[in-house]
Amino acid sequence: MRKDKLVAALLQAIALSALAGLMIITVFIFKEGLPLIFRTGLKDFFFSADWEPGKGNFGIMSMIIGSLAVTLGAMLIGGTLGLGMAIVLTQFCPPKLASLIKPTIELLAGIPSVVYGFMGVVTLVPIIRNYLGGPGLSVLAASIVLGIMVLPTVTSISIDALKAVPRSYWEGSVALGATRWQTTHMLMLKAARSGIVAAIILGMGRALGETMAVIMVAGNALEVPGSVLDPVRTLTSNIALEMGYASGEHREALFATGVTLFAVIMIFNTIALSFARRTIRQGRGQ
Amino acid sequence: MNPKIETKKLNLFYGNFHSLMDISISIPAQSITAIIGPSGCGKSTLLRCFNRMNELIPEVKIEGQILLDGEDIHKPGTNLIRLRRRVGMVFQRPNPFPLSIAENITYGLRVHGTPEGQKPADIVEKSLRGTLLWDEVKDNLNGPALALSAEQQQRLCISRVLAIEPEILLMDEPCSALDPIATDHIEDLMRDLAQKYTIIIVTHNMQQASRVSSYSAFMLMGELIEFGRTSRIFKNPGDTRTESYISGRYG
Ligand SMILES: Nc1ncnc2c1ncn2[C@@H]1O[C@H](COP(=O)(O)OP(=O)(O)OP(=O)(O)O)[C@@H](O)[C@H]1O
Ligand SMILES: [Mg+2]
Numbered sequence: 407m408r409k410d411k412l413v414a415a416l417l418q419a420i421a422l423s424a425l426a427g428l429m430i431i432t433v434f435i436f437k438e439g440l441p442l443i444f445r446t447g448l449k450d451f452f453f454s455a456d457w458e459p460g461k462g463n464f465g466i467m468s469m470i471i472g473s474l475a476v477t478l479g480a481m482l483i484g485g486t487l488g489l490g491m492a493i494v495l496t497q498f499c500p501p502k503l504a505s506l507i508k509p510t511i512e513l514l515a516g517i518p519s520v521v522y523g524f525m526g527v528v529t530l531v532p533i534i535r536n537y538l539g540g541p542g543l544s545v546l547a548a549s550i551v552l553g554i555m556v557l558p559t560v561t562s563i564s565i566d567a568l569k570a571v572p573r574s575y576w577e578g579s580v581a582l583g584a585t586r587w588q589t590t591h592m593l594m595l596k597a598a599r600s601g602i603v604a605a606i607i608l609g610m611g612r613a614l615g616e617t618m619a620v621i622m623v624a625g626n627a628l629e630v631p632g633s634v635l636d637p638v639r640t641l642t643s644n645i646a647l648e649m650g651y652a653s654g655e656h657r658e659a660l661f662a663t664g665v666t667l668f669a670v671i672m673i674f675n676t677i678a679l680s681f682a683r684r685t686i687r688q689g690r691g692q
Numbered sequence: 693m694n695p696k697i698e699t700k701k702l703n704l705f706y707g708n709f710h711s712l713m714d715i716s717i718s719i720p721a722q723s724i725t726a727i728i729g730p731s732g733c734g735k736s737t738l739l740r741c742f743n744r745m746n747e748l749i750p751e752v753k754i755e756g757q758i759l760l761d762g763e764d765i766h767k768p769g770t771n772l773i774r775l776r777r778r779v780g781m782v783f784q785r786p787n788p789f790p791l792s793i794a795e796n797i798t799y800g801l802r803v804h805g806t807p808e809g810q811k812p813a814d815i816v817e818k819s820l821r822g823t824l825l826w827d828e829v830k831d832n833l834n835g836p837a838l839a840l841s842a843e844q845q846q847r848l849c850i851s852r853v854l855a856i857e858p859e860i861l862l863m864d865e866p867c868s869a870l871d872p873i874a875t876d877h878i879e880d881l882m883r884d885l886a887q888k889y890t891i892i893i894v895t896h897n898m899q900q901a902s903r904v905s906s907y908s909a910f911m912l913m914g915e916l917i918e919f920g921r922t923s924r925i926f927k928n929p930g931d932t933r934t935e936s937y938i939s940g941r942y943g
Contacts, residue, residue: 579799582777582803583856
């Protein structure tokens with residue numbers, strides 16, 4: 407009995423310390439970053455593209471746009487592909503084959519991001535430079551690399567969402583004469599809608615937070631991109647690139663960039679979570 | 693007697709498991725035929741042969757013939773979509789789609805197209821009236837179908853099938869998820885529908901079979917033991933196994 411209590415207390419302590427760790431990190435980031443945002447002014451911080459730490463200009467708009475462009479591009483590519491794969495694997499492919507392919511896709515998530523970045527630099531960037539023009543290091547390159555990186559997230563969560571749709575719906579539709587494809591787009595996608603939205607949003611969160619691979623292929627130029635072939639710098643890249651030598655206000659500004667990222671990702675995750683909960687409730691037929 | 697659908701020496705295997713053995717049955721048009729028998733005897737399997745739903749299960753092998761209006765439904769070139777339109781199915785658990793009430797009814801129209809000169813809204817009304825659901829839901833056609841009661845859901849599922857104007861209605865224990873009063877209502881509805889449709893119902897409930905059906909088929913372990921007028925089967929069964937099942941000696 408006493409041993410049980412001891413173990414319970416120990417586990418509680420571990421859980422609490424993990425939570426406390428998270429809290430401390432959050433508080434720290436906000437404490438370091440928030441004052442600068444207010445000192446610079448919300449308008450000059452978020453809506454100015456002037457980032458010259460030496461002169462005291464801390465406008466992050468070009469990086470916000472960079473992050474959004476790259477994330478959007480990644481979702482256009484990775485979201486479409488991932489959802490497409492989930493549809494094929496759950497609706498059209500023999501279950502045995504699907505149960506073989508799904509873990510393979512999930513394995514993609516385990517490859518370190520440098521490897522993705524490296525592959526991008528070696529293969530993708532030259533192709534873009536030679537065939538489409540521009541420096542090659544670009545929004546497009548980053549979007550494609552990120553699109554592939556979010557594939558496992560989008561695919562596996564979408565698969566789970568589609569699999570959670572009761573089989574009785576599917577049978578009802580087929581018994582009415584609907585083809586597989588009609589059943590998929592008229593019924594399954596609608597029934598799994600919230601889970602699929604959750605998958606896309608979680609994928610977006612991943613794309614937005616990814617750093618290493620993006621630094622390697624995005625070009626990191628401090629300007630608002632005019633086309634998908636232009637180089638960009640994202641919020642995460644900015645922090646990673648400058649943290650090494652930043653001090654004083656510059657360092658604070660990087661933390662402020664972190665605060666921005668943190669807020670956006672929190673919003674994404676909250677939305678995703680609320681959609682995921684809805685799916686579970688629907689699955690129970692409530 | 694003019695059979696609407698008949699099977700000739702129908703055999704079905706789930707992998708190595710011989711589930712239906714040499715079933716030959718002729719089901720008369722515009723009447724209710726009940727399929728009865730103990731659990732696992734193959735009632736659902738037989739029912740699902742009529743709209744070829746068994747083929748969706750991997751490793752199913754089917755031998756023998758099924759004739760719908762004299763035509764083999766397994767003939768190469770058979771239009772499966774048209775077959776499933778002619779042979780509608782209502783399931784054991786009400787399975788309305790997670791869409792609105794109206795969208796549930798128009799689902800089949802989107803698959804098969806709306807007949808020339810008819811409006812979807814009219815078909816929605818007609819189908820819902822056909823199951824006496826119209827008055828209960830007419831002000832809430834865009835409301836979620838899943839919010840209806842179990843009985844209403846089952847009526848909706850029947851309406852959904854009626855909307856595509858089938859010729860045969862397959863019903864696999866359509867009342868087993870309903871309370872006695874709702875069951876009563878659905879049975880009334882079935883008698884009504886039998887004026888127009890050929891209904892085949894699987895049921896575990898002997899009273900239900902004797903109440904609603906004109907013909908009964910008794911199955912045991914994959915075999916069709918006896919088929920005939922319900923009144924005759926229940927009063928004067930020709931096989932001792934039928935007799936002992938009806939009088940409650942089997943599970
Ligand atoms: N998909 C399947 N794969 C393998 N065997 C199956 C499958 N479906 C049914 N069977 C077997 O076929 C036999 C007949 O099943 P079926 O569902 O037709 O019985 P039933 O008469 O409808 O029973 P119940 O009254 O319990 O619904 C059973 O022994 C069952 O185990
Ligand atoms: Mg059954």
